[in-house]
Amino acid sequence: MYGLAIVIAAAGLTLASPGIGSAEAASAGPACSGRKVKTVAFATGELRIYKSRRYACAITVSKRPGVRQTMAVTIQARGSRTARDSGRFTYRAGPVTVYALNRCVRAHGSVGARNASTGWILC
DSSP: OHHHHHHHHHHHHHHHSOOTTHHHHHHTSOOSSSEEEEEEEETTEEEEEEEOSSEEEEEEEESSTTSOEEEEEEEEETTSOEEEEEEEESSEEEEEEEEOTTOOEEEEEEETTEEEEOOSBOO
């Protein structure tokens, strides 16, 4: 009886916890809400900026998905702090979101040693 409870609990944890491939499967869908307003391509990836009514969101996507490499994305609304996501990812960095109702935003993304920035946009 006790052994059966352990097996059932372990099976539940396996189903509830994300697997190695689930992050990659989730990355195939849309990462940010709103409409895409700008895409800045660079040698190793793309910086994508989305805007909904109140929020701006950014992601950096690698041109070589599946290869673990250093990536980063930042977004800042004018007068606010910067939101950042960085690390070693296989597909994308982000999403990062800031409150941007009636504010300009700027974003920066990098994959490996290459990067791109937008300057102030959506003003």
